[in-house]
Amino acid sequence: MKAFSLIGASSDPKDLNCLKTLDWKGFRVINEEEGDFESNKTVLSEHLRVVMDFKTGSLTDRINVGTGELKIRLDVKSSKQLKIFREPQEDISLSVIESQVSHELPHELADVLNVASKSHTIRTYLFPGLSDLHLFQAAITGFVVQYDGMATSFNIARRRMVVPIYKKWDAMSTRLQVVRRQKVTQLLAFFEGFSHGDCMSFQLKSTDIFETSGKTGKYTLRIVDCKFAMPKAPQTGGETGASDHEFVCLDVPEYPGEHDDITIVFETESERDKFVQALPAPVKGASRMGSWPEPSIESYKPLTEKMIFATAGE
Structure with missing residues (x-):
């Protein structure tokens, strides 16, 4: 994972710039169901999660979406960028090593969670290669x-x-x-x-x-x-x-x-x-x-x- 950002439909994008300052390292898709991407359950799944690691912490996104709720967009100019439209959710969490970050960052990340819980959001993921994008896309959509x-x-x-x-x-x-x-x-x-x-x-x-x-x-x-x-x-x-x-x-x-x-x-x-x-x-x-x-x-x-x-x- 090269970069990640989250914008609330009713918020000022500048308010959530703290995510862009994080040093993102990689992602893990967790699904306890057996089988390949095409057979795994992605809608109303009790197990599907995406964990994204950055240098001083991690973000865990539980993708327990209802039918018709998860929507995606691919960028025309940036081939390695994927956008996801999400409904308001409360099952997203952030953790940081408090001793290694600024005093303001935990409060700024709390604002991110607040926006995600109350507003539709657009999440933008930038991957190092197309194969990483395709892997992530298949894991969360089943296609x-x-x-x-x-x-x-x-x-x-x-x-x-x-x-x-x-x-x-x-x-x-x-x-x-x-x-x-x-x-x-x-x-x-x-x-x-x-x-x-x-x-x-x-x-x-x-x-x-x-x-x-x-x-x-x-x-x-x-x-x-x-x-x-x-x-x-x-x-x-x-x-x-x-x-x-x-x-x-x-x-x-x-x-x-x-x-x-x-x-x-x-x-x-x-x-x-x-x-x-x-x-x-x-x-x-x-x-x-x-x-x-x-x-x-x-x-x-x-x-x-x-x-x-x-x-x-x-």
């Missing part, structure tokens, strides 16, 4: 990271009502993860500066259609007629309105009410191929026709001939 990388473009084809016209929503640099828990695979996308939202997540299934293309020097993957929920827009008012929409929940994903094509553009072919290897179904080469082709006049011909024949027979 193992299969792919983690960047896309140069994330395009949503929005179908207009009645008329066959598409409106494209295009997010530039996008942080992507494909995560898996047993037979459930999800795609996580995190945006920056995207006017329609800051993140989205949806399930990928073995019945989904994936198509790749390398035309015009663009290495793309298209999810045909993808089932997903639109990115969450910021809510107005309320304590969590300013930040909750930036996070995704893995154990309770949003209802997939949209059915449209999603096209992901990668900078290199090798990066796209890494993403492809994490998908739950084989990919195909790009088809010449879209997922909703226009019917031709010829397609109506057999039906017209049958109607004429039936009329003549009568």
Whole structure:
């Protein structure tokens, strides 16, 4: 663990700067249940704890979260940073060697515990490497990271009502993860500066259609007629309105009410191929026709001939 910070939704971030001054050493994830990450219980767990050590003490965070409460966000620019949105909690503790710290630090750390118990908080973890981040993420969510990388473009084809016209929503640099828990695979996308939202997540299934293309020097993957929920827009008012929409929940994903094509553009072919290897179904080469082709006049011909024949027979 390189750094850790905690910000309360209703507090001044400067009030909790004491955490940034600590010399963080490492973390331990404790779960008494047997099994691997994908089978261990992470929601309503009586045993899951994270212990983070610093030079003069430690912080113990009991992750006994309810369904839909634990939410995460990955940074677009800082690949080794993970943010977690937490509900108010009282089962978090800090201990220090009092003789080795300043007189003010115990009081400042008490303020941290007070904020965590009364307010929604955003915890930011900075790891020395991606493997450490993935290990921590899997331990607290139960979802193992299969792919983690960047896309140069994330395009949503929005179908207009009645008329066959598409409106494209295009997010530039996008942080992507494909995560898996047993037979459930999800795609996580995190945006920056995207006017329609800051993140989205949806399930990928073995019945989904994936198509790749390398035309015009663009290495793309298209999810045909993808089932997903639109990115969450910021809510107005309320304590969590300013930040909750930036996070995704893995154990309770949003209802997939949209059915449209999603096209992901990668900078290199090798990066796209890494993403492809994490998908739950084989990919195909790009088809010449879209997922909703226009019917031709010829397609109506057999039906017209049958109607004429039936009329003549009568």
